[in-house]
Amino acid sequence: MSSIGTGYDLSVTTFSPDGRVFQVEYATKAVDNSGTVVGIKCKDGIVLGVEKLVTSKMILEGSNRRIHSVYHHSGLAVAGLAADGRQIVSRAKSEAASYEKVYGEPISVKDLADRVASYVHLCTLYWWLRPFGCGVILGGYDRDGPQLYIIEPSGVSYKYFGAALGKGRQAAKTEIEKLKLSELTCREGIVEVAKIIYGVHDEAKDKAFELELSWICDESKRQHQKVPNELLEQAKAAAQAALEEMDAD
Amino acid sequence: MDGFAKSIGGGGPNVPAGSHPAGGSQAAAGGGATQRTQYPYVTGTSVIALKYKDGVIMACDTGASYGSTLRYKSVERIKAVGKHSIIGASGEYSDFQEILRYLDELTLSDHMWDDGNSLGPKEIHNYLTRVMYNRRNKFDPLWNSLVIGGVKKGPKGDEKYLGMVNMIGTHFEENHVATGFGNHLAIPILRAEWHEDMTFEEAVKLVEKCLLVLLYRDRSSINKFQIAKITTEGSTIYPPYSLKTYWGFTHFENPAQGAVGSW
Numbered sequence: 001m002s003s004i005g006t007g008y009d010l011s012v013t014t015f016s017p018d019g020r021v022f023q024v025e026y027a028t029k030a031v032d033n034s035g036t037v038v039g040i041k042c043k044d045g046i047v048l049g050v051e052k053l054v055t056s057k058m059i060l061e062g063s064n065r066r067i068h069s070v071y072h073h074s075g076l077a078v079a080g081l082a083a084d085g086r087q088i089v090s091r092a093k094s095e096a097a098s099y100e101k102v103y104g105e106p107i108s109v110k111d112l113a114d115r116v117a118s119y120v121h122l123c124t125l126y127w128w129l130r131p132f133g134c135g136v137i138l139g140g141y142d143r144d145g146p147q148l149y150i151i152e153p154s155g156v157s158y159k160y161f162g163a164a165l166g167k168g169r170q171a172a173k174t175e176i177e178k179l180k181l182s183e184l185t186c187r188e189g190i191v192e193v194a195k196i197i198y199g200v201h202d203e204a205k206d207k208a209f210e211l212e213l214s215w216i217c218d219e220s221k222r223q224h225q226k227v228p229n230e231l232l233e234q235a236k237a238a239a240q241a242a243l244e245e246m247d248a249d
Numbered sequence: 250m251d252g253f254a255k256s257i258g259g260g261g262p263n264v265p266a267g268s269h270p271a272g273g274s275q276a277a278a279g280g281g282a283t284q285r286t287q288y289p290y291v292t293g294t295s296v297i298a299l300k301y302k303d304g305v306i307m308a309c310d311t312g313a314s315y316g317s318t319l320r321y322k323s324v325e326r327i328k329a330v331g332k333h334s335i336i337g338a339s340g341e342y343s344d345f346q347e348i349l350r351y352l353d354e355l356t357l358s359d360h361m362w363d364d365g366n367s368l369g370p371k372e373i374h375n376y377l378t379r380v381m382y383n384r385r386n387k388f389d390p391l392w393n394s395l396v397i398g399g400v401k402k403g404p405k406g407d408e409k410y411l412g413m414v415n416m417i418g419t420h421f422e423e424n425h426v427a428t429g430f431g432n433h434l435a436i437p438i439l440r441a442e443w444h445e446d447m448t449f450e451e452a453v454k455l456v457e458k459c460l461l462v463l464l465y466r467d468r469s470s471i472n473k474f475q476i477a478k479i480t481t482e483g484s485t486i487y488p489p490y491s492l493k494t495y496w497g498f499t500h501f502e503n504p505a506q507g508a509v510g511s512w
């Protein structure tokens with residue numbers, strides 16, 4: 001529901017009469033227009049997937065990573081302005097490193113989400129800074145098990161079972177809700193995420209896309225890593241097959 | 250990365266400026282310009298290492314002395330670094346712990362690139378050389394002699410690497426290295442008996458021969474050793490064990506026999 005905040009939308013330090021900060025809402029629009037990012041919490045870990053829209057045939061496959069490792073146990077998938085996302089990832093990495101330096105143990109995913117959210121929020125408080133034009137899905141696996149958080153440009157962060165950002169988030173969320181996440185293993189989860197992303201990809205509006213998948217699970221020794229190539233290919237193949245089945249109907 | 254230059258100048262990665270206490274020395278007020286050389290407090294003795302057929306083998310005892318007192322007897326002075334290397338240290342144990350912290354940060358940021366590559370022993374040796382040399386130049390050394398060994402795939406296949414760097418930044422690569430007393434007692438044995446492509450069993454025998462000599466002759470060594478190896482499969486640090494010693498030499502019996510005098 002877009003509304004024009006004429007006059008009240010020029011600065012992030014201005015509230016509108018109905019209590020909205022329009023600049024932050026506009027920043028969220030940047031996230032909504034980006035390629036779909038999906039994250040699910042399976043029973044043995046987290047799977048993150050990104051629909052990387054390929055703008056040119058000349059771009060090398062595997063470049064422009066959208067999912068980044070933040071610490072051994074966490075990964076950050078970025079939706080929105082990629083350059084803004086790099087700043088957030090960089091800050092998250094340094095927060096995790098400094099926590100470990102001070103406390104001698106790995107940062108918990110909850111604390112990491114808090115710190116990232118505080119940082120994103122910081123940039124909505126001063127007129128000389130603009131808000132980040134990206135939302136991030138933070139997935140991690142620590143002592144309290146696998147956890148999934150979204151941090152939005154406004155600086156709020158919520159914990160989720162399943163989350164999606166970007167163009168196809170509505171459709172993706174519907175698909176995620178159909179899954180029985182508590183019974184899904186990560187191996188099955190990567191196939192499901194691949195299917196969702198292939199499913200929500202709009203062939204008409206955007207042409208090519210590259211699927212980027214990563215996971216943190218017992219199988220990966222609770223380390224965040226790109227999904228191994230054979231599993232990635234299997235997931236892509238299954239997703240293609242499912243798509244063709246749907247088209248055939 | 251710009252953080253690298255900053256870290257060398259600041260005495261280690263991510264150390265905030267001005268927070269550098271040096272044990273037993275004075276920092277000039279309002280400038281931090283000159284620091285005096287420190288003294289080591291808790292020290293480990295020799296480390297020896299050699300290349301063999303499958304990789305590199307490294308050994309040392311598990312003791313740490315507090316001056317002339319053998320204060321700690323179960324200290325692990327060899328640690329794995331990343332997937333391809335092991336590091337052993339003699340000298341100030343707390344400085345070794347700091348070095349391990351720096352290496353943890355290094356391997357973490359290397360891991361986060363997630364680009365299929367990882368730091369090998371040559372790179373780690375070079376990094377540590379920079380750290381040690383720059384600290385020496387500020388008269389604030391890390392009081393250690395470090396041995397770095399490892400195996401990593403290179404253009405010519407699996408390449409074994411063994412190198413040493415000490416507190417003044419002297420560094421080199423060799424087929425066999427030793428620190429401390431090992432330089433005087435173990436290196437001559439290694440020079441005589443090391444050869445290319447030794448089997449693991451041969452290498453262990455040679456290492457044990459050197460360790461035994463060090464046990465007999467180095468007063469800060471103890472009879473509890475750890476052997477570590479690094480191959481393409483990864484690193485293994487074996488549990489500590491003791492060597493059999495022989496004290497039954499005739500000269501040791503009745504030591505006062507030839508002594509003349511009333512007391």
